[in-house]
Amino acid sequence: MMQNKDKQPILPRNPITHQRHRREVFWQITFPILVVSLALLLLAIMATGLSPVRASKWADVSIIWLIIPALIFSVLLMVIIAALVYLTLRLLHILPFYFFKGHNWFLLVNLRIGRIGDHLVEPFVRLRAWKAGAGALGRQVRRNR
Secondary structure, eight states: OEEOTTSOEEOOOOHHHHHHHHHHHIIIIIHHHHHHHHHHHHHHHHHHTSOHHHHHHHHHHHHHHHHHHHHHHHHHHHHHHHHHHHHHHHHHHHHHHHHHHHHHHHHHHHHHHHHHHHHHHHHHHHHHHHHHHHHHHHHHHHHHO
16 A cells, blocks of 8 residues: 555545446547537548638538627627617716715815914914015105104
8 A cells, every 4th residue: 555645645546436437527528529529520521621612611600600699799799788878868867966965065174274374374474474574664764864
């Protein structure tokens, strides 16, 4: 008996279940792949050996099969775009009211912040005004002498 990295012994395979597993693998995986591969090979041989008229019919059929998925995705995309357009139109009817309310709220915030700023700056402006007034008075007094 061998051991793996986890120090657990590796048990030998049961030959009956191993044989059943191999049989199931053949019938469930290998056989379907072989059948589909042979069918595709047979179709390829038939397509190359056909007359031009029959080959044209097969080409038309294959083009139809190639167009169908693109058509389905295009219709799906068109439905999604139509739904988005409809939702956008609905939003355009609803949003102006809320944008107006938001605009008014921002105007109110702007006014209140402006008032707070004015109150904070007022002592400094008043001090500078007094200083400028005193300077002007001093200049006037010096000129009048």
